[in-house]
Amino acid sequence: MKRVVVAPDKFKGSLTAAEVANALADGLVTGDPTLEVLCAPVADGGDGTVAAVVASGWSPVLVNTTGPTGEPISASYAARGSVAVVELASAVGLEALPGGVPDPLGASTFGLGTVIRHALEGGAREIVIGLGGSASTDGGAGMLQALGVRVVDAEGNDVTRGGGPLRVARRVDLSRLHPAVAQTRFRLACDVDNPLLGRSGATAVYAPQKGATADDLVALEEAMTQWARVVRAATGRDDSDRAGAGAAGGTAFGAISVLGAQTQPGIETVLDLVDFRRVLAGADLVVTGEGSLDAQSLHGKAPIGVAAAARQSGVPVVAVAGRSALSDIQLRDAGIIRAYTLAELEPDLDRSIANAADLLRRIGRTIAATRSTVGRRGES
Structure with a gap:
């Protein structure tokens, strides 16, 4: 084995994907200085x-934009030529909530629209x-409001931002939608198949994770039902039952x-964007991973x-994780020879998180030392 591609996702709450990759790479090279190690951190669209x-x-x-509750923040997107990659989480995600305090009825995706507008005005004609x-x-x-769409109530006044106020929406005016939208291809990196409404919809399944109480759930479902109604009247199409429309609190529906x-x-979208198949050329081993390998990992997660x-x-x-709940059979069915975990080296969770980089370096050295058993092509 001479060339190793290190392609992990983040270890949530501990290290970014790049930090994980760098720590593993340090360990690999320390364990075998003859290795060529290429870091290619990945993500699953979040x-x-x-x-x-x-x-x-x-x-x-x-970009200077606004967070989920309207506070000024900065967010980044990635650009190459006429393509831009925008991340909802960096602008209006849970981690952008001031003090981590949720606002299930008032939180808005307006800041995401501001970032998209910036990309459009910068010449992007394909936005992921x-x-x-x-x-x-x-x-x-x-x-959509940030992109020029008006959402108005029965008196013709603009409906305020957030999911809750959409209960009073009566009309959607698309006449001021940013003109570049018509010339732009939009792709959504999304791994859920929930519709917008109903028992498996955006509100019922995901709003409780965003702080919604039982009363909030009723209000939000009414609001999403009304929102779907006025969007259908404006566009002539009904996407509320479409698989994936409920992604990101129904953001997918609007998009x-x-x-x-x-x-x-x-x-798959991220691997395409980073040209991962080109990165794989000539590789003898791939090291991937994430904070926890479990049943959820098998449904669209990065590793x-x-x-x-x-x-x-x-x-x-081979995979590296903080912990793994997957059996050897599950791992091999997924194409992973072996999983190395931080928990094997440090069972105490708090210490494992605090010392994750050092533990990853140790695992990197171990992988390098056992290269003769994990680096043969076709063994997966």
Whole structure:
């Protein structure tokens, strides 16, 4: 084994994907200085997506925008030529809430729309939106308001931002929608198949994670139902039952219905953006990972997508995680030879999180030392 590609996602609450990759790379090279190690951090379409794309050579663009509850913040998107990659989480995600305090009825995607507007006015004609980590349930209304769409009540007044106020929406005016939208292709990096409404919809499934009480859930479902009604009247199409429309508090619904967006699996979109198959050329081993490998990982998470791409190229894969709840059979079915965990080295969770970088370096050295058993092509 001579060339190793290190392609992890973040270890949430501990290290970014780039930090994980760098720590593993340090350990690998320390364990075997003859190795050529290429760091290629990835993401699944949620927070960290822009950072992963920038790490692959795209240009970062900083934008002054507003957070989910309207406070001024800065967010970045990635640009290359006429393509831009925008991350919902960095502008209006849960981690952007002031003090971490949720506002289930008032949180809005307006700040995401501001970032998209900036990309449009910068010449982007293909925009990829990573939808993970939303703090709001507003059906994408705020995003569209930032792009010029008017949402008005029975008296013709603009409806205030947030999901709750959409209960009084009576009309959507698309006449001032940013003109560049018509010339732009929108792609949504999204791994959920929930519709906008109903028992498996955006409100019922995801709003409780954003602080919604039982009363809030009733109000938000009424608001999303009304929002779907007025959007249908304005566009002539009903996407409320479409699989994935409920993603990111229904942001996908607004993007699909008004921007003509198409949904795509998150990790596959990111791997395409970072040209991961080119990165794989000549590799003898891929090291991937995330904070926790579990049953949820098997449904569209980054390590599984990386393993699938590597398997198609005949490159064996090992994974590194804080902990793993997957059996050896599950790992091998996913194309992963072996999983190394921080928990094996440090069972105490708090110490493991605090010392994650050092533990990852130790694992990197271990992988380098056992290269003869994990670095043979086709073993996956």
